[in-house]
Structures are given as C-alpha cells and as structure tokens.
Amino acid sequence: MARKKKKNKGILENKLSIAFVTTVVLAMAIALGVKVNSIKKELASREAYNQKVVEKLDSEEQRAKKLEEQRKYVQTDSYIIEMAREKLGLVFPNEIAIKAEK
Known part of the structure; x- marks a missing residue:
C-alpha cells in the first residue's frame, strides 16, 4: 500500500512538474510574441520615417x-x-519704348 501511495505521489509530482513547465513555456512564448509584434511595429514606423526622409532629400536635391x-x-x-527692361525701363539706343496705358 505504501508503495502504491509513493507511486501515485510520484505520478502527481510529475504531472505538476509538466504542468508548471508547460505554463512557463507558454508564458515565455506569449511574452516573446508580444515583443516580436512590438518590434515589427517599431520597424514599420522607422521604415515609414526613412521613406519620408528619402523623399524630402530628393525634393531638396x-x-x-x-x-x-x-x-x-x-x-x-x-x-x-x-x-x-522690366525694373528700370531701359532700352537699347536703337529701340523705341512703348508703354501701355493703365
């Protein structure tokens, strides 16, 4: 009987250990997924900024x-x-200046 209790206790401990490890792995996977998503958004934002800078540079060139x-x-x-001619109203010596009336 004691042996059966010990065996059951060992199985229970193994199940708890597996559940704990699984929970930790899932938590890490979720955290990693969130971080990857955040990095992708930041990358997209920087790429958009870089595109604007390139367009501005082309415009300035x-x-x-x-x-x-x-x-x-x-x-x-x-x-x-x-x-x-425009600002001073000057003409060449062989030209005749004609002004329109306003």
Missing part, C-alpha cells in the same frame, strides 16, 4: 538643382537685359 540653374541664369547677359 531638386530644389538645389533649380537654385543652381537660377544662379547661373542670373549671371547671364540676357537676365541683366531682362531686368533692365
């Missing part, structure tokens, strides 16, 4: 290119003539 073209144009004779 295009803007810098346009400004460089404008800087070169401002240094040309055609720009100087255009501004002299």
